[in-house]
Amino acid sequence: MVEKMYISKINPLDNVMIKEELEFNELIKEANLRNDLIDYFRNLPYVDSIEDYINLVGEQVCSFFEAGRFSLALIHDDEIIAEVAYFSDKNHKPLLDKGFKQKLSETSLGKMAKDGTKFRIINDLRQKENSVSSRLIVKEGFLSNLTVPAVVNGKVIGFFFLASEEINHFSEEDGLMFYIISLNLSPKLYHTLSIQSIISNFGNSLVNLAEYRDNETGNHIKRVALYSKTLAEALGLEPKLVREIYQFAPLHDIGKIGVPDRILLKPGKLDEDEWAIMKTHVIIGMRILEEFVESSSDVIGKDALRTAINIVADHHEKWDGSGYPFGKKGEEISIEGRIVAVADVFDALTTERPYKKAFPFDESVKIIEEQAGRHFDPEVVRIFMEKLDVIRMIYDELKDVRSEEICDMTEKD
Ligand SMILES: [Fe+2]
Ligand SMILES: [Fe+2]
Structure with a gap:
C-alpha cells in the first residue's frame, strides 16, 4: 500500500494546452506535493x-x-x-x-x-x-x-x-x-518520549540523592517547583519553558551533594570560609549537569538541559549584580534563574531552618516586595504579588510540620 503511494518525481508537461494534459499536470503537481510531504516527515x-x-x-x-x-x-x-x-x-x-x-x-x-x-x-x-x-x-x-x-x-x-x-x-x-x-x-x-523520560528520571534521581544528605525537606523542593511554575505561567512564558521550569526547579541545589557534611549539616551560622565552600554548590551542580549532557551528546541535543543548567547557575544571582557565582546583573540572569530565586528565597523565609525560625507568610511577602529591583527582578516580584492567592494556597497545602508541633503531637500520644 505504502509503496503504491510513492510516485517518483515527474516534471510537469510543458507547452501543452489541451484540457486533459492540464489536468494531468495538476495530478503530477499533487503527487509531487504528497511526495515532498512524505519526504519531509521521513527526514x-x-x-x-x-x-x-x-x-x-x-x-x-x-x-x-x-x-x-x-x-x-x-x-x-x-x-x-x-x-x-x-x-x-x-x-x-x-x-x-x-x-x-x-x-x-x-x-x-x-x-x-x-x-x-x-x-x-x-x-x-x-x-x-x-x-x-x-x-x-x-x-x-x-x-x-x-x-x-x-x-x-x-x-x-x-x-x-x-x-x-x-x-x-x-x-x-x-x-x-x-x-x-x-x-x-x-x-x-x-x-x-524516551529522551524526555530519561532526562526526567535522571533529574529525579539526583534530587533523591541530594535529599538523603540534606536536611531540607522534600516539601521545600515541591513548593519551590510549584511557586516557580505559577510565576512562569503568569509571566506568559512558552509552554515548554514553563514545563521545564517546573520540572527542573527541584534541581537548583543538587550541587550541595559536593558540600561536606560539617558545612551542609551545621546547625548554626556558617563562618566566612565555610560560606565560601557552601557557595561552590552552584558550580558543582552546573558541572554535574554539563557532564551528563556532554557524555550523552550522541543521543540528546546540547540544549536538552539548558533550562536546568540556567536554574542551577543563576538561582543565587541578584538583579543588582551583587549575587554569586558570576555577579550577573538584570537580564543577564536567565528568566528561569530570576523566577527560581524568588521562589527559593520566599520558601526559605517561610520555613524553619536549623539556624532560624520561620517568618509568617505576610512578613515574608513584605521582604520579597522590598527586594524588588535589588535582589529580585521587579517584574517577577510584580507577578508574585499578583498571584499571591495561588502562592498562599501552595503555602497552606504543603506546609511543613514544625518541630514544636511534632513535639506537641508526640506528647499527646
Ligand atoms: Fe542554592
Ligand atoms: Fe533551595
Whole structure:
C-alpha cells in the first residue's frame, strides 16, 4: 500500500494546452506535493522535547491538510488516554487542554486500537456529543476530525488528531495519507518520549540523592517547583519553558551533594570560609549537569538541559549584580534563574531552618516586595504579588510540620 503511494518525481508537461494534459499536470503537481510531504516527515530531525516535536510536525500537517489543529494523546497503563500536546492556530482558545484524561474504554479510540484501524474520520463532531473530548473540541470551534494511531513495535502508544473548522473536511484519501505520514511520525515520537523520560528520571534521581544528605525537606523542593511554575505561567512564558521550569526547579541545589557534611549539616551560622565552600554548590551542580549532557551528546541535543543548567547557575544571582557565582546583573540572569530565586528565597523565609525560625507568610511577602529591583527582578516580584492567592494556597497545602508541633503531637500520644 505504502509503496503504491510513492510516485517518483515527474516534471510537469510543458507547452501543452489541451484540457486533459492540464489536468494531468495538476495530478503530477499533487503527487509531487504528497511526495515532498512524505519526504519531509521521513527526514524530520529527532528532537528532545514534545513541544519541539509538536511544533515541528504541527505546522506542516496543518498546512497540508488545511486543518486548524494537530494534537497528540498518549495511552498510559493501557487504559488512560491523556492529551499531551497540541498545535493550534491562534484563533482558537484551547479547551481540550494538556492533561485532559479519559478512560480508553469510555472513548471509541479503545476499539480503534484493538481493531488495528488505520484511520478514522468523524465528519461532524456535533453528532458525538456523548464524548467529553468531542464536546470540548466543538466548543473550541472544530467540527470534524481525522485520527490515526501512533504505533510503535506493533503497539498503539497513542493517537494523532487533526481537526478542521468545517464539517466533512477530511476525505478517505486524506486518511490514508495521514496514516502513511504516521508511519514516520510514530518512531520519532517514541524517540522524543524516551529522551524526555530519561532526562526526567535522571533529574529525579539526583534530587533523591541530594535529599538523603540534606536536611531540607522534600516539601521545600515541591513548593519551590510549584511557586516557580505559577510565576512562569503568569509571566506568559512558552509552554515548554514553563514545563521545564517546573520540572527542573527541584534541581537548583543538587550541587550541595559536593558540600561536606560539617558545612551542609551545621546547625548554626556558617563562618566566612565555610560560606565560601557552601557557595561552590552552584558550580558543582552546573558541572554535574554539563557532564551528563556532554557524555550523552550522541543521543540528546546540547540544549536538552539548558533550562536546568540556567536554574542551577543563576538561582543565587541578584538583579543588582551583587549575587554569586558570576555577579550577573538584570537580564543577564536567565528568566528561569530570576523566577527560581524568588521562589527559593520566599520558601526559605517561610520555613524553619536549623539556624532560624520561620517568618509568617505576610512578613515574608513584605521582604520579597522590598527586594524588588535589588535582589529580585521587579517584574517577577510584580507577578508574585499578583498571584499571591495561588502562592498562599501552595503555602497552606504543603506546609511543613514544625518541630514544636511534632513535639506537641508526640506528647499527646
Ligand atoms: Fe542554592
Ligand atoms: Fe533551595
